Amino acid sequence: MKYSGLVGEMLDRANAQLGDVIEVRRGNEVHVGILMPHHDFSSESIVTLKLPNGYNMGIRLDEKSKVKVESRREPKERKKQVLPHDPAKKDIAVISTGGTIASYVDYRTGAVHPAISAEELVFSVPELLDLANVRAKVLYSILSENMKVTHWQGLARAVAEELNSGAVGVIVPHGTDTMGFTSAALAFMLRNLTGPVICVGAQRSSDRPSSDAIMNLLAATRLCVDSDLGEVVVLMHGESSDSYTLAHRGTKVRKMHASRRDAFRSINSEPIAKIEGPQIEFISEHTGRSKGPVELKDKIDGRASMLHFYPGFEADHFDLIANHVKGVVIAGTGLGHVSEEILGSVTRAVDKGVHVYVTTQCLYGAVNLNVYSTGRDMVTAGAIPLGDMLPETAYVKLMWAMGQTDDPEEVRKLMLTNIAGEFTTRRFV
Amino acid sequence: MDYRSLGLKVGIEIHQQLSTGKLFCDCPCDFSDDHHKEIVRRLRPTQSELGEIDRAALEESERKMHFRYQTVPFSCLVEADEEPPHDANKRAIEASLEMSSLMGMKAVDEVHFMRKIVIDGSNTGGFQRTALISTGGSIMVGDRKIGISTLCLEEDAARKIVERGSEVTYRLDRLGIPLIEIATDPDMATPEEAKYVAERIGALLRATKKVRRGIGTIREDLNISVSGGARVEIKGAQELRLIPVYVEEEAKRQIALLDVKRILRERGAKSSSLDIKDISPLFRVTKCKVLKGALEEKGRILAIRLRKFAGTLGPSENGVNRLGPELASHARVAGVKGLFHSDELPGYGVTMTEVEDTQSALEAEPEDAFVMVADAVEKAMAALARIVDRANAAIEGVPEETRDPLPDGHTVYSRPLPGKDRMYPETDVKPILVNEAVLESIKLNLPELPEEKVSRFVKEFGISKEQADSLVKSGYEDEFELLAGGFGSAQVVARIYLNTFPELEKAGVNPSSLSLDVMKDILTNLKAGAFAKEAIPDILTSVLQNGHSVERATETLGVEKVDLDSVRAVCDRLVREKEKFIRDRGEESLGPIMGLVMKELRGKVDGKVISEILRERIKQLLT
Numbered sequence A: 001m002k003y004s005g006l007v008g009e010m011l012d013r014a015n016a017q018l019g020d021v022i023e024v025r026r027g028n029e030v031h032v033g034i035l036m037p038h039h040d041f042s043s044e045s046i047v048t049l050k051l052p053n054g055y056n057m058g059i060r061l062d063e064k065s066k067v068k069v070e071s072r073r074e075p076k077e078r079k080k081q082v083l084p085h086d087p088a089k090k091d092i093a094v095i096s097t098g099g100t101i102a103s104y105v106d107y108r109t110g111a112v113h114p115a116i117s118a119e120e121l122v123f124s125v126p127e128l129l130d131l132a133n134v135r136a137k138v139l140y141s142i143l144s145e146n147m148k149v150t151h152w153q154g155l156a157r158a159v160a161e162e163l164n165s166g167a168v169g170v171i172v173p174h175g176t177d178t179m180g181f182t183s184a185a186l187a188f189m190l191r192n193l194t195g196p197v198i199c200v201g202a203q204r205s206s207d208r209p210s211s212d213a214i215m216n217l218l219a220a221t222r223l224c225v226d227s228d229l230g231e232v233v234v235l236m237h238g239e240s241s242d243s244y245t246l247a248h249r250g251t252k253v254r255k256m257h258a259s260r261r262d263a264f265r266s267i268n269s270e271p272i273a274k275i276e277g278p279q280i281e282f283i284s285e286h287t288g289r290s291k292g293p294v295e296l297k298d299k300i301d302g303r304a305s306m307l308h309f310y311p312g313f314e315a316d317h318f319d320l321i322a323n324h325v326k327g328v329v330i331a332g333t334g335l336g337h338v339s340e341e342i343l344g345s346v347t348r349a350v351d352k353g354v355h356v357y358v359t360t361q362c363l364y365g366a367v368n369l370n371v372y373s374t375g376r377d378m379v380t381a382g383a384i385p386l387g388d389m390l391p392e393t394a395y396v397k398l399m400w401a402m403g404q405t406d407d408p409e410e411v412r413k414l415m416l417t418n419i420a421g422e423f424t425t426r427r428f429v
Numbered sequence B: 001m002d003y004r005s006l007g008l009k010v011g012i013e014i015h016q017q018l019s020t021g022k023l024f025c026d027c028p029c030d031f032s033d034d035h036h037k038e039i040v041r042r043l044r045p046t047q048s049e050l051g052e053i054d055r056a057a058l059e060e061s062e063r064k065m066h067f068r069y070q071t072v073p074f075s076c077l078v079e080a081d082e083e084p085p086h087d088a089n090k091r092a093i094e095a096s097l098e099m100s101s102l103m104g105m106k107a108v109d110e111v112h113f114m115r116k117i118v119i120d121g122s123n124t125g126g127f128q129r130t131a132l133i134s135t136g137g138s139i140m141v142g143d144r145k146i147g148i149s150t151l152c153l154e155e156d157a158a159r160k161i162v163e164r165g166s167e168v169t170y171r172l173d174r175l176g177i178p179l180i181e182i183a184t185d186p187d188m189a190t191p192e193e194a195k196y197v198a199e200r201i202g203a204l205l206r207a208t209k210k211v212r213r214g215i216g217t218i219r220e221d222l223n224i225s226v227s228g229g230a231r232v233e234i235k236g237a238q239e240l241r242l243i244p245v246y247v248e249e250e251a252k253r254q255i256a257l258l259d260v261k262r263i264l265r266e267r268g269a270k271s272s273s274l275d276i277k278d279i280s281p282l283f284r285v286t287k288c289k290v291l292k293g294a295l296e297e298k299g300r301i302l303a304i305r306l307r308k309f310a311g312t313l314g315p316s317e318n319g320v321n322r323l324g325p326e327l328a329s330h331a332r333v334a335g336v337k338g339l340f341h342s343d344e345l346p347g348y349g350v351t352m353t354e355v356e357d358t359q360s361a362l363e364a365e366p367e368d369a370f371v372m373v374a375d376a377v378e379k380a381m382a383a384l385a386r387i388v389d390r391a392n393a394a395i396e397g398v399p400e401e402t403r404d405p406l407p408d409g410h411t412v413y414s415r416p417l418p419g420k421d422r423m424y425p426e427t428d429v430k431p432i433l434v435n436e437a438v439l440e441s442i443k444l445n446l447p448e449l450p451e452e453k454v455s456r457f458v459k460e461f462g463i464s465k466e467q468a469d470s471l472v473k474s475g476y477e478d479e480f481e482l483l484a485g486g487f488g489s490a491q492v493v494a495r496i497y498l499n500t501f502p503e504l505e506k507a508g509v510n511p512s513s514l515s516l517d518v519m520k521d522i523l524t525n526l527k528a529g530a531f532a533k534e535a536i537p538d539i540l541t542s543v544l545q546n547g548h549s550v551e552r553a554t555e556t557l558g559v560e561k562v563d564l565d566s567v568r569a570v571c572d573r574l575v576r577e578k579e580k581f582i583r584d585r586g587e588e589s590l591g592p593i594m595g596l597v598m599k600e601l602r603g604k605v606d607g608k609v610i611s612e613i614l615r616e617r618i619k620q621l622l623t
């Protein structure tokens, strides 16, 4: 976003700031316009101006070019907004973590920045206030790919606090890329939920009239206010149309498309609920609200890794990682297999006390290590199959389980217990 | 009319579709008659610069529309707003730079695409992507230099299929087709000049050979004003020949409105207030069908008085429309079918007594006018509110507005001139550097200019300069070149495009939908003697109206097949009879003998066919 090289120097010398109206002279050409941010892929010798007709143009500067500031950017006056409170309505909490859903465009400069305040986020969807009182908080302002396990802990604590202080539900605006990991983490860390915890994302940013953010947020609010749900879910569009949204169980959901609105899918299970306008329809069994209080089990041990097996996977690579972690989740081929070579690595790792769990990279269907000899050898080596648990969910659960206990047998017990709907035993045709 | 003394100013904005493939995805620039999947979406106003949403605007948008998008078999996720745009189409960028170069424009050093907010549903994303390519050029039209202010490259909108209640259906085939948008300075001073400029720019665009052809592929917006009037935009004119008509009609309309303003000012007219009276009881036994019908459907007849407007609503003495049609078109925007005003009453079954009763109910003075609307109360009230606003604006003169072109050369009010577009950067698309090397290669490969083509046609095909010039302006130059090059008969081909086509158009059949294959069939059959060239207009009409093939049309029309045997027989006989004459005159005898043959065949056979046979026979005799 910053200018560098000759252009950067000339702008600095002229003391030109983004948003200022500047005049650029090159030879007998004169251009006047608003100084715009540098696009990452714009050429280094180019300065970008927004012309009075609204268009941006790139102008090449050379040594003889001249830049001067015509007028300073007028500071925008943002009204401090106070969220209203209506005693007749229920309270919900919005705890924002960042991502597309919570990002804003400065229309003057075109720069995208994360929501500064939760109020800003809520007032961009004022319809929320018709349905509930909103307690809003910006906990993080990060892209979801930058989430770490410590962020999950902080989030779980904030959610528990809101639910234990009267919120009927919590909405977590989140970047979509790793939203499934976060929902799984929350599902294991938060027990005895008194209301729904809903991770909501957007595949189209809210500066666009076609954004999916608004519909998703509204549906999440309805689910908080008008249902008895007491689980962690991910809520996104059910199809490309703006027709209905789906709430997916936090441990059974995965982003299955890079860009579509309906990217999130329940894997090996049905979604929990379909929300269409004010209508909430429960599609599959769900856990209802508890009397509380919400229990927080937020200890987590991040020393785990997830290894995707592929032809040519070298034992050295496996060993290298296994030497640095306490637990490994393998996403094996088909029913959960790895090569003979990796089988050796698994044996070595288990011997050193590393937890080795097996899931399938097919995502759909369950691991079964009884059918082929490779599978039986893996079990003999000490690898433990995890049924139809998603690899990502297994990875999160393993770290959580290792945080709960140091006893390998206890870890194993936790891993094989269905805690938050992460296992299904029957997969319907 | 002396347009120069009226201070007529016209500027044109031309939108031309390119044939380079879509601007931000790899889909073809084709249309589809059917669709498969449908996607239903809503668009929502976004936050203002200050991060707020106007609650009123929001309610407006909620109450209003949802959009049904029909995908076609070759649509992709980009058009459905389900995938980020791909890199901008290189060939489209080149076409726009080429066009800039042809008009002596200065290209930007780096092209930056913008998002222009459009929430009428015509773009799935709620914005149109557009980029400024170049500025500051000119073209010569006759001896007049016309300034070209900007050239932009943008994506075309989705194609509107139908609007029903709160749902608008669009098809995604047109969405994303690249459009070159060229805006001229307001330099044109006569209606004809506007047409010449549009023709010239159209010919230059076609010269690049990167544009789509056919109906709807080029659209013109006309910006028109006379001195004392206001800028009025006529949006989406498609027919070149109507451009001068639109300009002339708009100039007349503005002059008439200025005349109304003068009258109103002389009378000291002030803004009328919206004082609506329900006059339904006065019409309980009316003979007026429209009013009676409205009352029977539980509607009401509402009226307002327009102070000092008497005589400004009906047409002037020489038949030029004044305020009446303006008020009526605003009423239609509110959803009512029409209105009655005092300048046209008594009439339409409304009696003098009813008029007088209405006048007294409204306490109207002789200088006052009144307007009545019959419909459901809410609709009628909304219509009258718009009518009063429009009438009050007449005291100020000509309102700035956007108007829709009609096929008869008139225009009708569509909406106020849009405010400034809200544009912000399209950060998903990489900026495109326009360096010297790119510009240099474009300059070296510039296409043949229209005037160069004219001279070449004269030389290569032996047609007159006027014919060549008209062909290039008509837009059929490529077709002409292909057909005349392939079949000879340059004159026949030229006449089809320059004479037959306009005649067909006048007769109400649209020849522009004829495919090149049909034209090839025509020429093949003509050459084989299946019919005489005189039959071509009838055959084309039949092809167009009945969807017949050329063969079928020839058959059903009963066009006489040229009987080459009898032509040969006549030729042989006359050559024998005039043997001496031929031997005396040599090849020069062809003309006179030709006359004899023609006379005998009474024009049933194309002269060209006869002369070929006859020439051969004469040659045989002489050798």
Ligand SMILES: [Zn+2]
Pocket (backbone or CB within 6 Å): B022, B025, B026, B027, B074, B075, B076, B077, B078, B079
């Ligand atoms: Zn496409």
